[in-house]
Amino acid sequence: MESLARGGTRWKRFALVMVPSVAATAAIGIGLAQGALAASFAVSGQEFKVKAGYLDGTGFAQYGGVDMGYKDLKGDEKVAHPVAISTFKNASIEDMCQSVVTDVPFVGKVTLRLTAGDKGTAVKAKNLYLDVSELDANAKFTNIDIGVAAKDTDNPGVGKGPAVKDKSILENGFAQQADRAQLTGVTQKAWATTAGTFELSGLSMRLHKGDGPKVECY
Numbered sequence: 026m027e028s029l030a031r032g033g034t035r036w037k038r039f040a041l042v043m044v045p046s047v048a049a050t051a052a053i054g055i056g057l058a059q060g061a062l063a064a065s066f067a068v069s070g071q072e073f074k075v076k077a078g079y080l081d082g083t084g085f086a087q088y089g090g091v092d093m094g095y096k097d098l099k100g101d102e103k104v105a106h107p108v109a110i111s112t113f114k115n116a117s118i119e120d121m122c123q124s125v126v127t128d129v130p131f132v133g134k135v136t137l138r139l140t141a142g143d144k145g146t147a148v149k150a151k152n153l154y155l156d157v158s159e160l161d162a163n164a165k166f167t168n169i170d171i172g173v174a175a176k177d178t179d180n181p182g183v184g185k186g187p188a189v190k191d192k193s194i195l196e197n198g199f200a201q202q203a204d205r206a207q208l209t210g211v212t213q214k215a216w217a218t219t220a221g222t223f224e225l226s227g228l229s230m231r232l233h234k235g236d237g238p239k240v241e242c243y
Contacts, residue, residue: 065190067103068094068216072158073125075218076242077118077142077211082153084114085166086178086186088200092156092216098128106216108156112178112186113206118148121225122242136233136240144227152187152221160213167205175200190219212243 092106124138142148170185176196178184185202233240 065219066217068092068106068156070095070097071125071127072214072216073123074242075211075213075215076120076122078120078209080116080118080206080208080211082113082116082206082208083204084112084186085204085206086112086184086189086200086202088175088178088189088195088198090156090195094216106158108158108216109160110190111155111157113153114151114187116150116153118142118150121148124241126236126241133234134236136236137230138233138240138242139228139230141225141228146226148226149224150220150222153223154187154190154217154219155213155215156217157213157215160211162208162211162213165207166203167207169201169203171201173200173202174198178202 088110090108090110092108093103094106096102096104119142121142122138122140124136126134126136129135168185173183174196175189175198178186178200179188185204
């Protein structure tokens with residue numbers, strides 16, 4: 026079975042990043058109320074942007090969660106950030122770009138921009154977790170299951186994705202999984218990314234004064 030989903034999502038509505046179902050939006054909202062924890066560390070007070078020409082992932086699963094992190098760049102106040110957690114056992118990413126903007130005293134806004142996988146060799150990742158607040162892409166799923174319990178997405182004979190990072194939380198929460206997920210024209214905002222291994226071919230990192238689409242990824 027294959028499923029094709031187009032368009033984008035916004036975290037204010039907190040639809041699942043790639044769910045072709047209105048009912049799924051309500052279900053993931055319930056998951057947030059249960060206090061699911063995503064990243065295993067306190068995230069910074071800044072989101073970052075990621076752009077990719079093509080992502081091909083196998084062993085895909087997705088469920089809702091919350092990243093606890095700092096409210097802004099000053100002080101110790103923390104807030105909860107709702108996220109859609111997209112996971113892959115293995116992922117190949119072409120034409121990847123990551124950027125984050127920081128307001129530096131006496132200098133102004135500075136953009137850190139990183140690119141990789143744009144010279145013929147794709148970025149490779151294993152056990153990849155993306156804690157996403159916004160995503161726009163075209164997505165194609167192979168053998169997709171919508172509505173599976175989050176705790177079952179890594180169970181032998183049932184699950185397809187890598188291990189859930191915190192199985193004590195949101196065990197019966199809404200999730201979806203697929204043997205394969207293919208995304209093209211990806212733009213997203215995220216609070217965190219973690220991976221077992223992350224191979225960045227052709228890595229290039231540069232600092233640019235200012236912000237906006239000319240220096241950020243988009």
